[in-house]
Amino acid sequence: MQEPIRLGISGLGGFGQFALDAFAQMPEVRVVAVHDVDAERAARIGAAAGAAACTTYTDLVSHPEVEAVYLATPPSSHGPQVLEALRHGRHVFVEKPLAIRMEDAEAIQRLAAAAGLRVGINYVLRFNPIYRLARRIVKYELFGALRHMSLENDAADEPLPPGHWFWDPGVSGGIWVEHGVHFFDIAAHLAGAPGEILHSRAWRRGEEGPVDRVMAMARFGDVPATFYHGFDKPRRIERTTFRLALDVGYLDVLGWMPVALEAEAILDEDGIEALTTMVSGGALAMGAGRIAPIRTQLELVEGYLSADRKTEGRWTAREVSHRVKLRVECPEGKMTVYARTIQAGIADFARSVRDSSYQPEVTLKDAAASLALAVAATRAQG
Numbered sequence: 001m002q003e004p005i006r007l008g009i010s011g012l013g014g015f016g017q018f019a020l021d022a023f024a025q026m027p028e029v030r031v032v033a034v035h036d037v038d039a040e041r042a043a044r045i046g047a048a049a050g051a052a053a054c055t056t057y058t059d060l061v062s063h064p065e066v067e068a069v070y071l072a073t074p075p076s077s078h079g080p081q082v083l084e085a086l087r088h089g090r091h092v093f094v095e096k097p098l099a100i101r102m103e104d105a106e107a108i109q110r111l112a113a114a115a116g117l118r119v120g121i122n123y124v125l126r127f128n129p130i131y132r133l134a135r136r137i138v139k140y141e142l143f144g145a146l147r148h149m150s151l152e153n154d155a156a157d158e159p160l161p162p163g164h165w166f167w168d169p170g171v172s173g174g175i176w177v178e179h180g181v182h183f184f185d186i187a188a189h190l191a192g193a194p195g196e197i198l199h200s201r202a203w204r205r206g207e208e209g210p211v212d213r214v215m216a217m218a219r220f221g222d223v224p225a226t227f228y229h230g231f232d233k234p235r236r237i238e239r240t241t242f243r244l245a246l247d248v249g250y251l252d253v254l255g256w257m258p259v260a261l262e263a264e265a266i267l268d269e270d271g272i273e274a275l276t277t278m279v280s281g282g283a284l285a286m287g288a289g290r291i292a293p294i295r296t297q298l299e300l301v302e303g304y305l306s307a308d309r310k311t312e313g314r315w316t317a318r319e320v321s322h323r324v325k326l327r328v329e330c331p332e333g334k335m336t337v338y339a340r341t342i343q344a345g346i347a348d349f350a351r352s353v354r355d356s357s358y359q360p361e362v363t364l365k366d367a368a369a370s371l372a373l374a375v376a377a378t379r380a381q382g
Contacts, residue, residue, distance in 0.1 A: 004030040005091075005350045008060045010081065011072030012036040012045050015095070019072055019122075020049060022339040028288075028350040035060040057081060061088040068118075068353060070346070071095055075178055076171045079104025082119060086111045093120040093349050097181045098367040100173035102375055105368045112364060120349035120360060121367040125186040127344035128337065129284035129292040129330060130258040134244060134251050138190055142275055143265045144247020146191060149225040151183050151242045153256060156235040157212065166231075167210035169378075175214050175229050176200075176374040176381075183227060183242070184218075185362075185370035190244065193221030195373050200380035205232070216377045227377075247313060248320070257338050260329040266311065266320040272300070279328055287361055288347035290340050297327045 007029050009020060016036075023029045033052040036042040046053035054060040061069055061084055068091040071081055079099030085092045086108065098121055099105045112119045125131050138146050165171040172178040188195050200216040213230040233239075240256040249265025267275065276298060283291040302323040309319045330337050345362070352360040 002028065002351065002354045004028055005353050006030055006032045006065050006067045007070055007093075008033040008035070008054070008063060008066035008068070008090075009051075009070045009072065010035045010057055010060055011095075012038070012041055013072065016072035017045065018339070019070065019342055020045070022342045023070075023346065024049065026343055026347065028347045032065040033060055033063045057084065061085045061090050066090060068093060068350075074165050074171050075100050075173050079108065082108050083111060086115055086117055086119070089115065089117070091118040091120075091349075091353050093122065093346055095122050096367075097121075097173060097177050097374065098364075098371050100177050102368075102372060105371050109364055109368060116356070118349065118352050118360070119364045119367070120345070120352070121362055121364075122342065122345050123182060123185050123362045123366070123370075124257065124338065124341035124345060125182055126189060126362050127287045127290070127341040127348075128258060129286050129294070130253055130261045130328065131186055131190075132286065133261060133279070133284055133328060134253055135190055136278060137251060137263070137275075138244065138246070139192075140274070141246075142267075142271055142278070143249035143251070143263075146223050146244060146246050148245040149187055149190065149220070149223060149242070150245075151187075151225075151227045151229075151240075153179075153183070153227075153229045153240045154233050154238055155179075155229065155231045155240070155256065156233050156238040157231045158235045160231060169211075173374070174378050175202075175211060175231065176216070176377040177371065180214070180216075180227065180229060180377065181367075181370040181374045184373040185366060186242075187218070187225050187227075188220055188366075188369065191220035191223045191225075193223065194369060195220045195225075197373055197376040197380055200377040202381040211381075214377070214381060216380070218373065218377075247316075248311075248318065255334065257334050257341070259332075259334050259337055260327065263326040264324070265326075266323050268319060268321050271320075272322060272324060275324070275326065279326065284328075284330075286340055286344045288344040288351070290344040290347070292330050292337055292340060293332060295329050295331055297325075299325045301325050 242253040
């Protein structure tokens with residue numbers, strides 16, 4: 001077992017405290033110091049966690065016990081805070097986005113490389129068990145090649161009242177930068193190719209209101225993709241679906257932090273066996289030694305005999321034996337899975353801190369690439 005990294009946390013709002021609780025259950029991490037703009041909150045939380053409470057961010061990144069910093073602060077703070085931590089010789093694990101300006105992202109890459117320091121980003125979708133299953137199905141072409149991706153994210157705005165920093169692009173960077181980077185990154189990961197924005201649009205809430213809906217068309221290699229984000233729903237009716245269309249089937253990843261996947265495909269006997277093997281065992285890997293229990297329902301809904309086995313698409317003949325439907329779900333629920341994705345991500349980051357030869361699953365290059373797409377989509381929306 002590697003020695004835990006000694007972590008300092010900046011940002012103790014709701015999500016920062018959620019992450020702190022997740023870190024407390026990990027052998028790879030030990031929180032030694034905390035900081036927040038609310039000094040009283042930092043003192044209270046620091047005392048409960050057995051960590052020093054720092055009055056300023058500079059005090060945190062210069063604290064002698066801190067070797068890595070975790071940032072759960074508003075997006076506009078990320079670039080300057082990452083750079084300050086690097087200048088003090090500290091590794092950094094930052095919430096998305098890496099920054100809200102590409103100039104800061106480029107400066108971070110240069111400084112981290114020059115100093116030999118690690119910068120990780122909390123792209124939780126990379127460690128989500130449902131997305132990891134989707135990635136395996138795509139990678140091994142169980143349903144053929146990936147041909148199209150489509151995200152529909154109808155998100156709640158109940159926790160985002162007027163005046164919340166989310167609506168101020170000077171603080172959040174806007175919807176693409178604050179939120180869309182997650183999905184640009186996972187799309188590039190699924191497709192195995194970098195992305196390019198082809199078109200983007202935005203809609204305001206009334207003539208003078210904030211932008212609350214955005215849509216973009218992109219491509220990842222030769223895979224076209226569409227992305228829609230709307231922050232305008234009551235919490236109880238919000239819905240996110242990421243659909244992947246492949247040669248002989250479809251994958252629907254359900255939820256922004258998904259805990260279920262539904263699939264439909266036409267397969268031969270070898271394909272059915274491979275898919276069955278992939279979802280058997282009662283659990284899915286999340287990375288960094290973490291697993292998530294699953295429930296699986298695989299149904300052969302239609303069988304094909306004789307000449308009915310022959311099918312064709314993209315001028316390619318195939319022989320299939322069944323239409324199948326698959327549902328995989330994580331019974332532990334969204335927040336438990338969410339906490340485990342955070343743990344897997346920072347555990348992978350901690351390994352890269354301890355072993356300079358280890359390539360983390362999410363790199364600084366990945367973070368900069370997804371931010372570049374988000375900035376391009378923001379500029380193109382007008």
